[in-house]
Amino acid sequence: MYRIRLFAIRHSGVFEWIYQRVEGVMVALDPVFAKIGYNRVERPIALLEQGVKSVLFDCKMCGQCALSSTGMSCPMNCPKELRNGPCGGVRPGNYCEVKPWMKCVWAAAWDGSTRMKGGQKIREVLPPVDRSLKGSSSWLRVSREKAAKLREAREAARTAVAEAFPEARAIEPAVAPLAEEPASAVNREVLKK
Amino acid sequence: MSTGDYSDEVPVYAPPPEGHVSHSRLERVLRAGRFAVTAELNPPDSADPSDVFEAAQPLGEVADAINATDASGANCHMSSIGISALLTRAGYSTVYQISCRDRNRIAIQGDVLGAAAMGVSNVLCLTGDGVGVGDQPGAKPVFDFDSLTLLRTIRTMRDQGMFLSGRKITRPPQMFLGAAENPCIPPHDWRPERLAKKVEAGAEFIQTNYIYDIPLFEKFMARVRDLGLDKKVYILPGVGPLASAKAARWMRSNVPGIHVPDALIDRMEKAEKPGAEGKKICIELIQQIREIKGVAGVHVMAYRREHQVSEIILESGVLEGRQPRRRSERR
Numbered sequence: 001m002y003r004i005r006l007f008a009i010r011h012s013g014v015f016e017w018i019y020q021r022v023e024g025v026m027v028a029l030d031p032v033f034a035k036i037g038y039n040r041v042e043r044p045i046a047l048l049e050q051g052v053k054s055v056l057f058d059c060k061m062c063g064q065c066a067l068s069s070t071g072m073s074c075p076m077n078c079p080k081e082l083r084n085g086p087c088g089g090v091r092p093g094n095y096c097e098v099k100p101w102m103k104c105v106w107a108a109a110w111d112g113s114t115r116m117k118g119g120q121k122i123r124e125v126l127p128p129v130d131r132s133l134k135g136s137s138s139w140l141r142v143s144r145e146k147a148a149k150l151r152e153a154r155e156a157a158r159t160a161v162a163e164a165f166p167e168a169r170a171i172e173p174a175v176a177p178l179a180e181e182p183a184s185a186v187n188r189e190v191l192k193k
Numbered sequence: 194m195s196t197g198d199y200s201d202e203v204p205v206y207a208p209p210p211e212g213h214v215s216h217s218r219l220e221r222v223l224r225a226g227r228f229a230v231t232a233e234l235n236p237p238d239s240a241d242p243s244d245v246f247e248a249a250q251p252l253g254e255v256a257d258a259i260n261a262t263d264a265s266g267a268n269c270h271m272s273s274i275g276i277s278a279l280l281t282r283a284g285y286s287t288v289y290q291i292s293c294r295d296r297n298r299i300a301i302q303g304d305v306l307g308a309a310a311m312g313v314s315n316v317l318c319l320t321g322d323g324v325g326v327g328d329q330p331g332a333k334p335v336f337d338f339d340s341l342t343l344l345r346t347i348r349t350m351r352d353q354g355m356f357l358s359g360r361k362i363t364r365p366p367q368m369f370l371g372a373a374e375n376p377c378i379p380p381h382d383w384r385p386e387r388l389a390k391k392v393e394a395g396a397e398f399i400q401t402n403y404i405y406d407i408p409l410f411e412k413f414m415a416r417v418r419d420l421g422l423d424k425k426v427y428i429l430p431g432v433g434p435l436a437s438a439k440a441a442r443w444m445r446s447n448v449p450g451i452h453v454p455d456a457l458i459d460r461m462e463k464a465e466k467p468g469a470e471g472k473k474i475c476i477e478l479i480q481q482i483r484e485i486k487g488v489a490g491v492h493v494m495a496y497r498r499e500h501q502v503s504e505i506i507l508e509s510g511v512l513e514g515r516q517p518r519r520r521s522e523r524r
Binding site for chain 2: 079080081082083084085086087088089090091092093094097098104107110111123124125126127128131
């Protein structure tokens with residue numbers, strides 16, 4: 001698996017592109033997941049995610065995937081589990097301090113980031129890992145987060161109209177609604193124009 | 194001041210001076226634009242406070258702050274919080290080192306409050322060496338934080354007055370935040386970029402690992418200046434006297450993160466008195482480092498050669514007649 005992991009880092013640009021498509025699909029599936037229940041889809045999706053990512057990236061299922069910000073090099077393979085590496089112990093030839101036969105995960109990460117469109121993301125300081133999320137699906141977490149963000153943006157737009165026309169809203173609530181709209185109430189044809 | 198001379202009075206810490214984040218003497222010296230000197234203390238394998246004072250004695254007269262290492266090289270010694278507290282109360286300025294190897298986020302955040310309550314005002318956030326190189330390789334490595342998440346956590350505690358859980362801290366720890374850097378170790382190209390991340394995470398001063406390769410360090414500093422980091426963080430390169438060619442070779446292959454060029458080892462080999470030559474090299478390194486733009490001071494790590502520290506600093510002339518002394522002596 002070590003070799004496949006290095007291959008993925010060498011082709012980080014391609015995997016970044018694939019990853020973005022996967023993410024797009026997951027976000028689009030949010031209504032489906034919400035309908036079935038995120039709780040119910042958690043186990044099967046987590047298993048699928050583990051299968052794919054452990055082959056490609058030696059994924060450790062931390063549940064807080066940051067591959068797109070770490071040059072497609074999984075930071076949980078660092079023996080010190082650094083989320084912002086590399087440490088000061090890297091050996092000559094970019095070998096790991098703790099496992100001298102392995103290439104430094106973070107030297108590889110910075111290298112991988114140079115081949116990615118979003119390579120600059122590696123410059124952001126990542127937070128410490130929440131260990132209670134270990135084993136859960138990072139894909140579903142992203143899907144929920146992004147869908148929630150979209151909902152928030154729609155809500156903000158509605159709130160702005162309601163706040164701008166408070167008197168009209170008081171007498172005719174339907175002209176400046178605040179409640180969440182069900183999907184079927186939104187005319188998709190109009191939105192496409 | 195004798196070692197047992199503690200008063201029962203609760204110490205009162207006034208707010209830090211204008212434009213400062215802490216009471217740290219090191220912060221004052223650096224912000225005043227003086228060339229600062231810090232020195233590393235060899236921690237005792239003992240529970241006797243007088244051993245700590247004895248070790249600090251040769252450093253105190255030339256150092257603006259004394260670093261208390263946190264089981265460096267994963268070898269067990271007296272704790273950095275214990276040493277920092279003892280020395281701070283005796284009037285020394287200390288740099289309390291925290292490594293992420295041995296403690297989780299709950300322990301570390303509590304220790305930071307404890308240290309601040311005892312007057313400690315400088316902290317150095319480190320990832321830490323792996324347990325394998327130490328005297329107890331069977332220990333469980335923790336690494337709950339890394340040095341950057343640790344920096345950001347202490348900054349949040351200090352500036353937002355809360356733990357990482359969001360719970361309020363009634364009296365935030367006023368600490369001057371430091372981090373390490375290792376410019377002469379691969380991946381060389383990314384070292385300055387990671388330094389930028391450390392500054393972003395909250396680092397206000399940097400103490401580096403040993404610099405024995407000036408051209409390599411100059412290249413690093415050139416990139417640091419390009420990124421504008423020398424204006425945002427005080428950089429104190431690390432230096433130390435080599436004991437002998439053999440010791441230098443041993444250090445290079447057994448202590449993680451140390452780079453000593455062959456030329457320097459050759460020079461040590463040819464020297465008649467290796468001890469004196471090591472000291473001479475160290476003084477030369479300090480003088481060369483001082484000329485590099487963006488350097489704010491120097492950090493002396495003279496492991497088992499603490500007796501040479503004061504001569505090295507005085508002979509290098511970097512203090513320009515300044516006399517860093519501990520507070521109790523000034524009275």
